[in-house]
Every structure is written in C-alpha cells, then in structure tokens.
Amino acid sequence: MPFIPHTEQDVKDMLAAMGAASIDQLFDEIPASLRVKDLPPIPSQLTEMELSRLMRERAAKDVNTLNFIGAGAYEHHIPAAVWDVTSRGEFLTAYTPYQAEASQGTLQLLYEYQTMMASLMSLDVSNASLYDGGSSLAEAVLMAARTHRKNKTHRILMPATVHPLYRQVVKTIVSQQDIEIVEIPYDPATGKTSIAVLEKMTKENLTALVIPQPNFFGVLEDVDALTHWAHAQNALVIGVVNPLAMALLKPPGQWGKNGADIACGEGQPLGVPLASGGPYYGFLCCKQEHVRQLPGRIVGRTVDQSGKQGFVLTLQAREQHIRRAKATSNICTNQGLLVTASTIHMSLLGPTGLRKTALVCHQNLCALREKLSKLDGVRPLFSSHLFHEIVVELKQPVESVLTELAKNKIQAGFNLKKYYPELGNALLICVTETKTPEDLDLFVSQLHDVLRGLAHV
Amino acid sequence: MMNSVPKTLKYSKTHEWVRQDDDVITVGITDHAQCMLGDLVYVELPDVEMSLELGQECAVVESVKAAADIYCPVPGEIVEVNESLFDNPQLVNEDPYGKGWLFRIRPFESDFHELLTADEYTRQVASEAH
Numbered sequence: 001m002p003f004i005p006h007t008e009q010d011v012k013d014m015l016a017a018m019g020a021a022s023i024d025q026l027f028d029e030i031p032a033s034l035r036v037k038d039l040p041p042i043p044s045q046l047t048e049m050e051l052s053r054l055m056r057e058r059a060a061k062d063v064n065t066l067n068f069i070g071a072g073a074y075e076h077h078i079p080a081a082v083w084d085v086t087s088r089g090e091f092l093t094a095y096t097p098y099q100a101e102a103s104q105g106t107l108q109l110l111y112e113y114q115t116m117m118a119s120l121m122s123l124d125v126s127n128a129s130l131y132d133g134g135s136s137l138a139e140a141v142l143m144a145a146r147t148h149r150k151n152k153t154h155r156i157l158m159p160a161t162v163h164p165l166y167r168q169v170v171k172t173i174v175s176q177q178d179i180e181i182v183e184i185p186y187d188p189a190t191g192k193t194s195i196a197v198l199e200k201m202t203k204e205n206l207t208a209l210v211i212p213q214p215n216f217f218g219v220l221e222d223v224d225a226l227t228h229w230a231h232a233q234n235a236l237v238i239g240v241v242n243p244l245a246m247a248l249l250k251p252p253g254q255w256g257k258n259g260a261d262i263a264c265g266e267g268q269p270l271g272v273p274l275a276s277g278g279p280y281y282g283f284l285c286c287k288q289e290h291v292r293q294l295p296g297r298i299v300g301r302t303v304d305q306s307g308k309q310g311f312v313l314t315l316q317a318r319e320q321h322i323r324r325a326k327a328t329s330n331i332c333t334n335q336g337l338l339v340t341a342s343t344i345h346m347s348l349l350g351p352t353g354l355r356k357t358a359l360v361c362h363q364n365l366c367a368l369r370e371k372l373s374k375l376d377g378v379r380p381l382f383s384s385h386l387f388h389e390i391v392v393e394l395k396q397p398v399e400s401v402l403t404e405l406a407k408n409k410i411q412a413g414f415n416l417k418k419y420y421p422e423l424g425n426a427l428l429i430c431v432t433e434t435k436t437p438e439d440l441d442l443f444v445s446q447l448h449d450v451l452r453g454l455a456h457v
Numbered sequence: 458m459m460n461s462v463p464k465t466l467k468y469s470k471t472h473e474w475v476r477q478d479d480d481v482i483t484v485g486i487t488d489h490a491q492c493m494l495g496d497l498v499y500v501e502l503p504d505v506e507m508s509l510e511l512g513q514e515c516a517v518v519e520s521v522k523a524a525a526d527i528y529c530p531v532p533g534e535i536v537e538v539n540e541s542l543f544d545n546p547q548l549v550n551e552d553p554y555g556k557g558w559l560f561r562i563r564p565f566e567s568d569f570h571e572l573l574t575a576d577e578y579t580r581q582v583a584s585e586a587h
Contacts, residue, residue, distance in 0.1 A: 150504070292499070317499070317517075317524035326524075 063409055066439055070389050070430025071216070071414035072133065072163050073277060074269045076244070076357065077434055078341075079348050082271050086341040100313045106336070107311035111299040113343040117283050120246050120346075120354075121239075121263040122253030124288040127296035129281045129334040133266025134169030136282030137162070137210070137240050139329055140264040141174050141181075143286065143293040144208035144236045146328070147261075152178070154207035157230075159184040159193040161215035162240060164419040173331075179207075188422075191219040191382030191391065195229050208236040211260065213252075214245055217428065218365075218389025219382055227256030236261040243283065244269040245387050247354035248362065253287075262286045270354075271345025272338050281335030281342070292318060295329030360433040361388035364440065368431050371444045377451040381426060389430045391416065391423070396454040398425050404450040410443060460488040460582075463554055467569060468578035469530040474554065475572060482531055485558040486518060486549060489582050494520040497546040502538040502560055509533060509562065511571065516559055518549065531569055533562035 006014070011023070020026055027035070046054065067075050086092070090105060100107060110128045117126040130136045145154045156174075158167060158181050171181055182201065187194045192215060209230035214220050227237045237260040239252030246252075252260035268280040286294055292315065300314030320327035349357065365388045372378050377395030394401055398415045405412040413429040420426065431440070462468070467475045472490035476483045491497070501517040509515050509529040516527035538560045542548055549557035573581065 292501075317519045323524050326526075 065406070065409045065411050066435075066443065067411045068413050068429050068431065068435075068443060069411050070218070070432075071428055072165065072266060073274055073280070074242075074244070074388075074430065075274055075432055075434055076269055076271075078271050078273060078345060081348060082341050082345045083273075085344050086337065091337065091340045101310070104311055107299045107313070109340055109343055110297070110334075110336070111301055111311050112347070113339050114299060116343065116346045117243070118285055120243055120251060121241075121283075121285040122251035122259070123263055123285040124253075125291050125294065125298070126283065126285040127294050127298050127332075127334070129267065129336075129339045130284055130296055130332055131335065132278065132280050132282045133163065133240070133264070133268075134166040134282070135173065135331065136264035136266075136284045137166045137238070138170045138173035139282075139284055139295050139332065140238045140240070140262045141170055141179065141208065141210075142177070142329070143262055143290060143295070144238060145174075145177065145179055146293045147236060147290055148207045151205045151207055153205050154179045155202070155205050156181050156207055157184050157198065157201060157209045157235070158182060159186060159210060159212060159215065159221075160420075161186045161191065161193060161217060161219070161221070162210055162212045163216050166240065186215075186217075189382070190384045191215070191217040192221045192384055193226060195222075195225055198226075198229055203233050206230075206233050206235040208238050208261075209233075210238045210240060211255070213239060213241045213249065214387040214389070217382060217391045218386045218430070219384040219391075220249070220387060223250065223252075223255040223260075225256075227258075227260060231256060231258055239263040239265075241265045242269060242387065243267060244354060244358050244361070247351065248358035249387070252285075259287070261290060267335075267338065267342055270342040272341060279335060279338060281338040291315065293328060294318065295327075296332040297334055357433050358387075361431065362386075364388070364431040364433065364435050365390060367437065368429070368440050368444070371440060372429075372447075375444065375448055375451070377455070378447070381423065388432060389428055391426050391428050393423070394425045394427055394451065396425070396451050398427050400454055401427070401447070401450055404453065405446055408446050408450075410446055412443070412447065460492055461554070462487065462489070462575045462579050462582075464575045466554065466575065467530075467572035468575065469528065469572060470581060471528045471530075473527060473530045475530050475569065477569075481536060481561050481563055482533070483558050483561050484527075484530060485553055486527065487578070488553045490525075491550050491553045491557070494518060494525060495522055496520055497549050500542040500546045500549065500559070502540075502542070503535050505535050505538060507535045509535065518546075518559075527559060529562070530572060531562055531564045532566065533564035535560055536563050537561040 114126040130139060141156050156179060160183050184193055184197060186192055211221055211223055211226050213223055230237045239260040241252060241263060243265060252263035263285045265283060266280055267283045272280055298314050300312055302310055302312055304310050316322050318328045320330050365386055369390055372392060379393045381391045381393050402412055413427040416423050416426040416428055472487050474485050474487050497518055497520050499519040503515045509532060511532045513529045514526045515529045518525050539558050
C-alpha cells in the first residue's frame with residue numbers, strides 16, 4: 001500500500017460513492033455560526049536562514065522577569081550538569097525500549113528513579129512515571145476504585161484545595177466509571193480541609209480521600225488527622241504532594257497511624273524547567289499491597305543465570321501489552337527523558353540538598369510574609385502553616401496589580417479569581433530558593449508603589 | 458510428555474478441573490493449563506461468600522509470561538479459597554490436582570452436564586494442539 005493517502009481521483013471516487021459534491025459539503029453538519037470563515041493567513045515556507053532570524057527576533061522579545069508565580073509549576077535552580085548529562089544521545093534519543101531488557105542503562109536509571117521516589121514518599125513501590133500530576137491523580141483514583149472492588153459505586157472525597165486543573169483531569173478520566181467525585185469545601189479561615197466538614201459527608205461507598213500537601217493555597221493540611229479519619233471509614237488515602245516539600249515535611253507513607261496508601265503528584269520541581277507549562281511528568285507510588293493495581297511500567301532488579309545483576313520490566317500482567325482489556329491503564333506512557341533529568345537532579349542534590357532547597361524556599365516565604373504583613377492594602381487570607389506559597393487579599397484589583405508589576409518585569413503571582421471567585425481579590429504568591437533578600441525587597445517595594453498608585457487613580 | 462488428566466475428575470472447556478466431595482466442589486486448573494502458562498507468580502482468588510454464575514470470570518492466574526482468567530465451571534457460592542497460594546503460587550505448577558486447588562464452591566444445582574469427562578477433555582486438548 002502506498003503511503004500517500006489519496007489521489008485526486010480517490011477523493012472524487014469517494015465523494016461520488018457518498019453522493020457528496022465537495023469535501024466542504026461534508027462539514028455542512030456544523031452550524032455556520034460555529035465555523036471560522038477566515039483562518040489567519042498561514043505564510044508560505046521559510047528557508048532555515050529566514051526562520052532562524054525570525055526566531056532570534058522573537059526570542060529577543062523575551063525579558064528576564066522576577067517570577068513569583070507557582071500554582072503547580074515551580075521555578076527552581078537546576079544544576080547545569082543535569083541537562084548536560086540528560087542530553088547525551090543515549091538518553092535523549094531513546095524511545096520506549098520495546099526490547100526493554102536490551103536497554104540495561106535505561107532500565108537501571110528507571111530503577112534508581114523508582115527507588116528515589118519510593119524513599120522520598122516513604123512508600124514501598126513507585127512506577128516509572130506517568131504523563132503529569134493531573135493524570136497521576138486520576139490513576140490514583142482508579143487504583144483506589146479497583147482496590148475497593150466490593151463497592152458497587154465509588155465516592156472519592158476531593159478537597160477544593162486540590163489543584164483545580166488536576167480536579168478537571170480527574171473528572172475527565174474517571175467520570176464514565178461509576179466513580180463520583182465529591183468536592184470538599186475548605187475552611188475559609190484556615191484554607192484547609194477540616195474533619196468537621198468531612199464528618200458531614202455521606203460515608204456510604206466511600207472509597208478514598210484525597211489529601212493535597214501542601215494544598216493549592218500553599219497551606220499545610222492536617223495530614224495525620226485526615227489520614228486517620230479516612231482509614232477509620234475504611235477509605236484509602238491518596239496523597240497528592242509536591243515532591244520537593246516531602247524532603248522537609250512528613251512524607252505520605254508516614255501520615256497518621258498507617259500512612260497514606262497511594263502518593264502521586266507533579267515531578268516538575270525535581271529538575272524539570274518551567275518551559276511554558278510542559279512537558280512535565282507525574283509520579284505514582286503506593287504500598288506493596290496495592291502494587292498489582294499500580295499502572296505503568298515497573299522496573300525490577302534481578303540476577304541472571306550466573307548470578308550477575310540485571311534489570312527487567314516486572315509485573316507486566318498489569319500492562320496493556322499482556323491483557324489489553326484488563327490492563328490497569330491504557331494511558332500510562334512514562335516520561336522517560338524528564339525522569340532521567342529528575343533522577344540526575346536528585347542524585348546531585350541528595351537527600352540533604354533536597355531538604356536544604358525545600359527549607360530555603362520555606363524560609364524565603366516566611367521572610368516575604370513578614371515583609372508583606374507591613375504593607376497597607378495587603379492581607380494574608382489564611383491563618384495556617386505554609387510551605388512556599390501564600391494567598392493574600394489585595395485592596396486593588398488583582399488584574400491591575402499584575403499588569404502594573406509586569407511592566408516592571410515582576411510576575412507577581414497567580415490570580416485566583418477564575419477558580420476561587422469567592423476569595424475576591426486574591427493572589428497566590430510563590431517564593432522559591434531562587435530569590436534573594438534583594439529580590440524580595442524589590443518585589444515588596446514595587447507592590448507597595450503599585451498599590452498606592454492604583455489607590456490614587 | 459503427556460500431561461496428566463485424572464479419570465476421577467470432570468473438566469471444563471476452559472481448562473478448569475472440578476472434583477465433587479459431598480455438597481462442595483473443588484476447582485483448579487489442569488496440568489495442561491499450568492504447563493502452558495509456565496511458572497506461576499501470582500494468583501488472584503474470589504472473595505468467600507461471593508455468588509458466581511456459570512462462566513463468570515472469578516480468578517486470575519499469572520505466570521512470568523502471561524495472565525489467564527479462570528471461569529466458574531459450576532454456578533454456586535464460594536465457601537473457601539486456597540490461601541496458601543498467595544504466598545506459594547507455584548503449588549499450582551507442582552501439584553495442580555492437589556495442593557494447587559484454587560477455590561471451593563457450594564453449587565446452586567446438582568446437575569453439571571456442561572462438564573467434560575477425562576476422555577473428552579483429553580480429545581479437546583489434542584484437537585487444540587492442531
């Protein structure tokens with residue numbers, strides 16, 4: 001068969017067979033009001049030289065800004081060695097090894113990654129990664145449903161403090177599977193999930209409680225009490241966590257008396273650049289007893305006939321190439337290259353380096369909170385412990401403040417209005433280890449000026 | 458080498474064997490089935506008190522190279538599962554008609570006419586080989 005899909009004659013024959021006069025006629029189904037009549041003109045092709053010049057001109061428009069936006073994607077220092085090593089041909093060009101065991105280097109790296117993630121989460125096992133944080137949470141919910149197979153339908157308690165985009169992804173992926181996602185409102189004073197609110201929920205067919213740590217507001221949830229409550233209802237606990245924060249805070253495997261059952265989240269803070277929002281990767285870890293419900297690839301270490309160490313893909317009966325219809329997931333490609341970067345990043349920093357990074361993020365946030373508290377027109381919204389983000393209420397419209405500060409090359413934070421309109425003029429500000437005391441002073445003084453300026457308009 | 462097919466047992470087309478003792482029947486997989494699967498690494502069994510219909514998927518046996526569903530050969534209620542398989546799934550390979558049994562059912566009816574005799578099952582295995 002030729003690779004050219006259809007000749008003009010083919011198109012004519014097919015239209016004739018359908019009794020259609022033209023290809024355009026096939027789109028008559030779509031109401032005219034919904035159709036875009038004029039696509040912006042697409043220019044003809046450029047030469048490499050012309051294209052390089054165009055891109056250089058566009059790149060020159062980028063300005064270095066001081067970034068205080070977090071909200072799920074975090075700016076961290078990445079040692080130069082990380083992407084230098086990751087960009088080696090052996091890593092960069094390798095697609096999923098279909099003859100996996102022939103690629104011992106790739107498998108060993110994934111094995112090291114799994115070991116690091118499992119220890120960071122204080123859980124028994126990790127898979128070789130998933131697409132992103134949102135899909136890892138969706139897979140965690142599906143795992144919980146399979147584990148509680150005795151429940152006819154499944155109710156998943158999902159705090160409103162979980163990343164709003166993750167909640168959308170979860171809804172999209174699980175909504176056809178007799179899984180009901182029940183949103184848990186947060187306490188407006190503390191910005192976190194309270195046991196009192198959970199107690200009011202129907203406890204029938206309760207399959208899992210999702211616990212974000214830190215939550216979308218940067219607030220630390222009462223993970224021990226929440227875990228204890230969920231386990232007392234015979235529900236599983238899914239921790240959706242910032243992996244860097246886990247170097248400093250109590251990891252999911254140690255929450256409550258028995259630990260969270262599953263941990264998932266976005267791996268980006270570990271060596272993956274912001275890069276306009278992706279590609280990133282998701283991680284997924286669990287207790288040993290749930291390993292057969294864990295989707296995606298898992299690399300194991302073994303010995304060959306002569307006792308030499310080797311790495312293999314293991315527990316493959318969970319995967320779609322063994323039992324397609326009964327696979328734990330059919331959307332679980334791992335993000336090998338980003339995991340490579342993360343693994344190198346974690347090995348360079350080590351547990352101490354990761355902990356120090358997390359600590360400096362937190363100390364910087366505390367310093368900023370202190371400075372902000374002295375500003376007129378700025379009020380922290382929640383009285384809770386924080387990691388490296390804070391929600392503040394501004395006296396002036398958030399949009400105007402953001403626009404004015406952007407003019408001064410400061411990205412001041414994430415506007416919460418779209419997802420949390422009830423909070424009013426609320427701004428989510430993030431500080432990582434990349435900010436100096438001078439950066440914080442500049443930010444606060446600029447914010448002060450902008451607020452004063454807007455007050456006088 | 459021929460796989461063993463004890464004359465005292467009944468068989469399903471899907472390679473389960475069935476043995477009746479008083480009012481309870483015991484179910485396992487045949488020597489032929491374990492041989493085709495290879496070394497078992499995991500067995501997933503139904504919950505006790507679960508009611509099963511004829512042909513319902515009720516267990517999974519997993520080897521290093523494949524996973525296979527077990528279909529209920531006789532409608533009834535699960536009264537016991539072989540918990541020793543959780544730690545030692547290879548019992549199915551070593552002793553498929555003995556220590557490697559999977560679960561016990563209290564059947565809803567006494568008539569098992571759907572099942573094959575040892576000779577019929579042997580002929581079926583032989584025909585599948587061609």
